[in-house]
Amino acid sequence: MLDLQRLRALHAVSVHGTVGAAASALGYTSSAVSQQIAKLERETRTVLLEREGRGVRLTDEAHQLVRAARELITIVERAETELEERRGVPSGRLTVAAFASAARGLMPPVLADLARRHPALDTRLTEVDPHLSVDLVAKGAVDLVVAHDWDIAPLPAPANVEQTVIGDDLCDLLVPQGHRFAGRTGVRREELAGERWICQPPGRVCHEWLVRTLRAAGHEPAIVHMADENPTLVALVAAGLGIALIPRLGRGPLPDGVVEVPLDPVPVRRLYALWRTGAARRPAIAETVRTLVAHWPAVSAHTPG
Numbered sequence: 001m002l003d004l005q006r007l008r009a010l011h012a013v014s015v016h017g018t019v020g021a022a023a024s025a026l027g028y029t030s031s032a033v034s035q036q037i038a039k040l041e042r043e044t045r046t047v048l049l050e051r052e053g054r055g056v057r058l059t060d061e062a063h064q065l066v067r068a069a070r071e072l073i074t075i076v077e078r079a080e081t082e083l084e085e086r087r088g089v090p091s092g093r094l095t096v097a098a099f100a101s102a103a104r105g106l107m108p109p110v111l112a113d114l115a116r117r118h119p120a121l122d123t124r125l126t127e128v129d130p131h132l133s134v135d136l137v138a139k140g141a142v143d144l145v146v147a148h149d150w151d152i153a154p155l156p157a158p159a160n161v162e163q164t165v166i167g168d169d170l171c172d173l174l175v176p177q178g179h180r181f182a183g184r185t186g187v188r189r190e191e192l193a194g195e196r197w198i199c200q201p202p203g204r205v206c207h208e209w210l211v212r213t214l215r216a217a218g219h220e221p222a223i224v225h226m227a228d229e230n231p232t233l234v235a236l237v238a239a240g241l242g243i244a245l246i247p248r249l250g251r252g253p254l255p256d257g258v259v260e261v262p263l264d265p266v267p268v269r270r271l272y273a274l275w276r277t278g279a280a281r282r283p284a285i286a287e288t289v290r291t292l293v294a295h296w297p298a299v300s301a302h303t304p305g
Helices: 004-016 019-026 030-044 060-087 100-105 107-117 130-138 205-216 230-238 283-301
Strands: 049-052 055-058 092-098 121-127 144-150 161-176 196-199 222-226 244-247 258-261 268-276
Touching: 004 019, 004 030, 004 055, 004 060, 004 130, 019 030, 030 060, 055 060, 060 283, 092 130, 092 283, 100 107, 100 121, 107 121, 107 283, 121 283, 130 144, 130 161, 130 268, 144 205, 144 283, 161 230, 161 283, 196 205, 196 230, 196 244, 205 222, 205 244, 230 244, 230 258, 268 283
Parallel strands: 092 121, 092 144, 196 222
Antiparallel strands: 049 055, 144 268, 161 244, 161 258, 161 268
């Protein structure tokens, strides 16, 4: 008899790519995931993971088990949804993946509200980049995703994933004090030629938006510094090393030496909640989505800007 938890561990490694990432998503240690898979290998008398450089590769037999695991997880999920529907109250474990600034600026009050009103609901948050999280919810690695897109980079949603809009997050141009834009009431995109930019690395939605937008305005952006976290980007601006476009959500108060200037038109990124088709029948997901939408007006009203 194959153990479902061990199959979940193997499925998580398949989805996330490494034992460490799978452990983080499942809320386990890396050694615990490795032990689960080692036990599964002994039970099946099959090698499931092979070393490949500093990571691991799933064998053909492992991929076959992953397909079976995905079907079993879907069946279990359906049964849990039906039971929760009969009870009529949000309960059980709910895994949520959110991008960094949403995890910092939106999720804490939402999670606290859910915990207060629904003690039977065990919500677990993981911070994941938006371009990865949609695939995770589609594959069943997480239950719910909070992601975002930009006007020129729409969020792709697979056929088996539904979504609803949470709200719009405005973005501002941040410049060092004394910069030629400091003190302006607005800056047009056509005026940005020749600036030194600080932004997130390639592959991030913010990076792609910046490159596409400036190219559409007729010039190639000079990106001189890149960092993952918005506080780091703000610190680089404060040091006078360039300018940056930073969303308001989760940004926090600006330090001395940084000036916020509106860009005309104002860039907007839209936040979404996404879940697998049919899972909205589960009260836990329906209530979490409702709570996200309900909290957004207060959160956005208290963001800097």
